[in-house]
Amino acid sequence: MSDQFLAARGVTRSFGTTQALRGADLDVTAGEIVALMGPSGSGKSTLLHCLAGILTPDAGEVWFDGTRIDQLSDRARTELRRQRFGFVFQFGQLVPELVAVENVALPLLLERQPRAQALAAAAPWFERLGLDGLELRRPGELSGGEAQRVALARALVTRPDVIFADEPTGSLDTLSGELGKDLLVDAARDQQATVLLVTHEPRVAAYADREVVVRDGRVHDRVLA
């Protein structure tokens, strides 16, 4: 058993003949913001997916809050992701047919909350993330930065314990990217959420408390100055 809030122990994972992780170890404490860095194909996204219970490792252990999640059933991991994790990705995470406020409220609706209550809980995030007046826009009517902030609001609306972000600003211009990162970090600190952030940009990693490098499927700690 791991004492850490979120931990990977000797995790290996292959896709066909390609070995993405070769015994990766990582410990994350509660409320910590950790940046996963590394070149393309190093295995950082695979590690994030294993830690989030999206993928099950071929070998090794994944622990979250005292529970070994790699041995949980698919249903239990789904519930865990829905109730305690939030996700932000680079593209395509908003449902195109739903308006912005419905997209933000979606995790609450999926938790069977009444619609009015879910929409009411989603509404304050628009002011907080600078999205005032965009509540009824569809994703196709939002700019890339706005859509990413809506996605961030959706990830935060359930007040998750951990936010997994995979290149969340990779598709944005510098200004929008900076704004997005500011909001992500601020909101996470505000909610005392743990953040695991995959990026290959050093200036993004600078927002984190700790930076680790994934190379050839293994994790190498790098302590920030």
Next chain:
Amino acid sequence: MIRLATRLTAGGGRESLIRLLLTGAGMALAVTMLLFAAVAFPALHAHDVRRAWLSTHPAGENQQPAQNESTTDPLLWLQTIDRFDGQDIQRVDVAALGPDAPVPPGLDELPGPGEVAMSPKLQELLDTTDPAMLAARFPGEITATIGKAALASPDDLVAIVGRAPSELSDNEDTLTVRSIETAPISHALTREMRVVFVVGGIGLLLPVIVFVATATRLAAARREQRLAAMRLAGATHEQVGFIAAVEAAIAAIGGTVVGLGAFLAMRPSLARIPFDGATFYPSDLHLSLVWAAIIAVGVPALAIGAAIVSLRRIRISPLGLAQRATPSRPTPRPLLLVAVGMLALALVVVWAGRANDVADTTIAYAVGVPFVVMIVGIVLSGPWLTTVVARGIARFGRRAPSLMAARRLQDNPSAGFRAISGLTLAVFVGTVFSGLSSSIIANQHFQGSGLSPDVVAAAPSPKFPHMWSAAEPQGPVKVTPADLPQFPTLDPARTTQLVQDLGAIPGVEHVISAHAFPDDPDLLEAVIRSGAEIGASVLVSCDDAAALGFNGCEGTTVLNIGPGGVEPTGFAPSMSASELADLRVVAVAAVTDGSLGTMERARTELELGIPGTTAMTLRDIDSETRAEFTTMQRISNIGLTVTLVIAGCSLAVAVAGAIVERRQSFALLRLAGTRISDLRQVVLAEAAGPLLMVAAASVGLGLLVAYLVLAAGAAGGGSPHFVMPRFGFWLSLVGGLGVALLVVLATLPLLNRLTALDSARFE
């Protein structure tokens, strides 16, 4: 370019192959259905052609005589329909009056006196049945087997019995013929039913077309990426279109060949289905070269056209951006087309009811055009209806899946409706078809009498001496016994013997003699004053009436014998047994225990005792009507079920396409913790919500159209009144929709597989 397109289609790995196979299977199903639809009318016509000889008329009256009547000798011809265990036996007693008498088809020569020619199926029945039940009805030796040329179906029971001229000449129903009729007369399809079949044909065709188009578009979402990459590599828009067309053509041509093979393989089995009440010879389901060519060219052409049209709607840029044209907001205006079509159809029906000399084909076209206008109106107004349904789901659906489904439908109602358009049309056309056919049937349906079903009765046909006409003076008319239909006199000695023989059959519980009305105007007047309706009337004692199942006798019972059965209509003043016995016997009936052996033995005795008559049971009369009813309902329900299943396949393909299109979006939702059951509900709500609501609207509209058509027809003086479709229709409707939803459920494993977290890519 063709080689490249072929390699891209066939060499795209397992997923590409599965897509190709699915599309090809869809085409094959569509082609098989179309081929069966194409041979249906010729097959029914083949029945009519081979049955034509049973419509032979007296000399000089045949429409298309098989022989030159000036060169033939006369032939005495007595045609009756006998029955055995609910099956019809076509029986013709013949007696040649010269060596050159005409010979019916299926025979080389006429059977002489004491000889009988039989169909193979009747011979088979005789071989397996107690002779007293059936064989005794055919005096003589079986000397010939009737060939296929005279048999509509291989299951037909037909006998041609050779007689001496003296045996037939006294019978008033005997005709003197000099030629055999060859003009086909439709027994299976009345003029009304032909019109109804036009409606049914359109109903079958449309879902097939929708299915072909949907199956072709299945791959569209996946194809976009590949074609976009080709555009980036320098392919022109035309080249990309050509590749898409080749891909569609490969699946369509393959599917057409498989569909043709399936048709040929299934033809013998399909021939065993008695669509019009009789089975077919496999060769009846003959596919003409013209139809084969139309289907072989038309289906691939339709598929290629659908592929090109779907490509035009999605402009593929070299950057791989699928830029969809913004769908225009649907309006309810196309409903006007439905109203116009309905009005035009009503006018056509009024016109057709008044114009008796118009050809069937003209009526078919005249009905078909407004019907097509209505269908176009439904197709065009479908997206608006889908929007209405989506609004309802969004408003009243409390959970996330219903909200997502509603928003998706609102976002692109045309796509939402396209998925269910086949089912909608099938339900609409099926409802119109059933509304019309059930009304036609209900108005023809035997009303039934109180006669016990276990009674077998025989009476020669009465003669009608007086036909009332509108030209006669109005007001009270004095009716005399001579005005009543007159039953022929039976041989008293033979009748007495018959009554004794019937009574000796084990299982016969009571033998009844029915007597002719006496030539007594006072008695007749008393009967009329008592309120009885007088027709082909006979008198029976109270005991006999009770044995027949008619109770409450006051005096002597008056029975009317008609084609629909036997009904008590009133009572005559009481007569003593001897008074009644003095009246001549005109009909005899046996009350049996209801067993097949007893009833058929009694029937045999009755037919031998009263030559030239057919003994009938209430079951025969009812089953005769029910046979037509069953045939029409069977055709209607088979048609509805088949179209619903095809349309269900179409819906399933559309649902599968929608899942493929949104695999990334759904996978990300699953990743974020969305239950797979919630995603299933999204898919089901998108399909089932509009399907059930629009189907309900289609049923309502279909019933309204059928009602208006019949109301207009009644105004024109022809059609029966509207009757709601019977239970079988509702069962087929609910069953068909249920199967369609089950087919949709079958696509859900695809959702699990395509959005599986292990195989999806998130970034």
